[in-house]
Amino acid sequence: MFKTWPKKLRNLSPASVVSMTINHGLQASSDAMAKHCADYAQALGIEHFSVKIPWSEPPFPEKPRPGQAFEEVGRRSRYHILFQIMKQAGADTLALGHHGDDQVETSLMRLARGTTELGAGGMRKVRRWGMGVNKEGVENGLGWAGVEGMKMWMVRPFLEVSKDRILATCEENSLEYVEDSTNFQPQLTLRNTIRHLLSKNTLDHESLGLELPPHIAQSVNQLQTALSSLESVDLDPSEGLEQLRSSVHILTEQVEDIENQVDSCLNRCHLPSPPATYLVSCRGLATIRNPLVKKSLVLRIMRYLSFHAWGSLRADADRRQKSVDQLVQNLWVPDPFAAKIAPFVAGGGVWWMPAVVGEKTLETCGAGVTAA
Known part of the structure; x- marks a missing residue:
């Protein structure tokens, strides 16, 4: 997370950096992982904020129960706290660690939920925070940022880097990291399911004998239909992650090019x-x-x-x-x-x-x- 820095340095590096850990408290190892992050930041001499989600305290909902879908509510709660910490720290930019494999998963998740080909371009490298990250946009509710959110930014510098490359870099330079074991449980979330299926180079969960919750199984089936209707690229899981990363990269670049064309069109057509x-x-x-x-x-x-x-x-x-x-x-x-x-x-x-x-x-x- 970058604190505000002078304009002359905006294209170089931030004046200072602080780090954050959001502890969801949804698994036995949550506290240990949060402590590891705080200790590592301290060892590096970086100011660190560690916050545990206060479930059931407004505007936060009740803590998700075992077996209950929590991906969306967890994300909304996490980003709500991140924004509050940014204001407290005087920061205007949040750097996120999403990598190339995350981008593939996000693209497929969006297609499973009925997005357009533009949405399949995945996450943006740089984007404005916006007034609200929730669907409702309820003022002062969970995820609400308001006008202040229009001055905040998110950056994702690793979107073109594969997870394997990041892990290899960590190993080569003796950089410590932790892995969330729940990320590898396919029945837990749609993202986990897609990650598991891609590791098998398929989206056919039935042929693998993989039993999924009904709502996740339905989304995977919808994804298979959506992939067949794509016009710009061929997202074929059987070709492996490297090929999928290349295809999604094409979609991402296509979105950037189209946005530039929209700028030109609106300048020409607006009355x-x-x-x-x-x-x-x-x-x-x-x-x-x-x-x-x-x-x-x-x-x-x-x-x-x-x-x-x-x-x-x-x-x-x-x-x-x-x-x-x-x-x-x-x-x-x-x-x-x-x-x-x-x-x-x-x-x-x-x-x-x-x-x-x-x-x-x-x-x-x-x-x-x-x-x-």
Whole structure:
């Protein structure tokens, strides 16, 4: 975690670093792992914060029971505390240790949950924290960051580095590390299941005789269907992790390239708009051919107009393929009035409607959106 540093050093290195450990207290070894991290930070002379999640104390939920799904609630609780510590430490950037194998797992998890091909690009190397990391975006609730979150950042410097490379580096340089044994229990979480199946170069859990909880088995089946519909790359588990990392890397670079194209498109298509409204020229939209650029443009507009917290999935219509496809289908028509496109809401709390903003309809026909 980096403390605020002068602008002239932002492209070099942070002025100071502090470390953090979040103790979930969900297994017998939790306290020992937290202590190991604190002791190691002290040995390195790094300021360290160690916090145990106070389950059942608002805004935290009750402690997950054995056998209960805890991945999402654990993540939300963890990030809530991380943000509070950042404010306490005066830090503006959180460095996370996600690596290339994590990126593959994240991409597949998102596909299993119905994301678009853009979501399959995985985690970003650099991203704004946002106003809320929870789905609800409830002010002052679990995961709420508010306006302060718009000034905070996350960086993931190891996304292009494999886990094997990191472990080899640790061994070569005698760097201590701990492994969470629960990471290798496939029945525990969807990520664990995917990690286990990838180690076997397959997603067919039935052929392995692997018994899974119904909700995880359903997600894995949905993932197999989603992989068959990908257009840009072939994510084939039988080809091994190295090939999967390369394919996901292509998706990640594709997302970055598309975001740059969206910047250019919005600069070209945007029309002067009333407050809380964003107008784009139909003629300008017609020049966009790439279907992924269309989807990304729609998501960008929703993110900034939605009344849901910036950075929450709800602001992006949960990134559901069906919602995004509906928006693209209605927006990219030669003449929305001839097509009789009525005002509609397709997610994110954003109201979309055709609008005439000048005397000559064919020259100034635009598509307008406003927060509902």
